[in-house]
Amino acid sequence: MATSKHPKPDKHTAFCYSFKPRELKYFLFGKKICPNCGGALKKCKGYVTLNDEMPHSRDDCSRIDTSSVKYYRYSYSCAGCGSVFTLEELAEGK
Numbered sequence: 462m463a464t465s466k467h468p469k470p471d472k473h474t475a476f477c478y479s480f481k482p483r484e485l486k487y488f489l490f491g492k493k494i495c496p497n498c499g500g501a502l503k504k505c506k507g508y509v510t511l512n513d514e515m516p517h518s519r520d521d522c523s524r525i526d527t528s529s530v531k532y533y534r535y536s537y538s539c540a541g542c543g544s545v546f547t548l549e550e551l552a553e554g555k
């Protein structure tokens with residue numbers, strides 16, 4: 462079958478999310494409060510591209526092409542003081 466799709470400039474062959482249990486708990490239920498100033502945190506979705514590297518899942522993903530993995534990560538920014546925290550930092554607490 463001929464493929465006439467436009468080539469995507471940022472092609473990823475796989476993607477994954479990675480939450481540790483604490484991070485998932487914070488993500489779903491935690492109060493998104495800035496540890497510095499107590500202001501409200503705003504969620505930002507970002508990702509990094511991993512090359513030939515699938516975190517936390519050596520076995521599950523061994524049969525798919527992981528040459529370019531889109532790895533989603535979340536961070537939170539504070540409008541009050543401008544601090545940015547990763548989900549991991551917030552989940553681990555003070």
Ligand SMILES: [Zn+2]
Nearest residue numbers: 495498539542
């Ligand atoms: Zn703040």
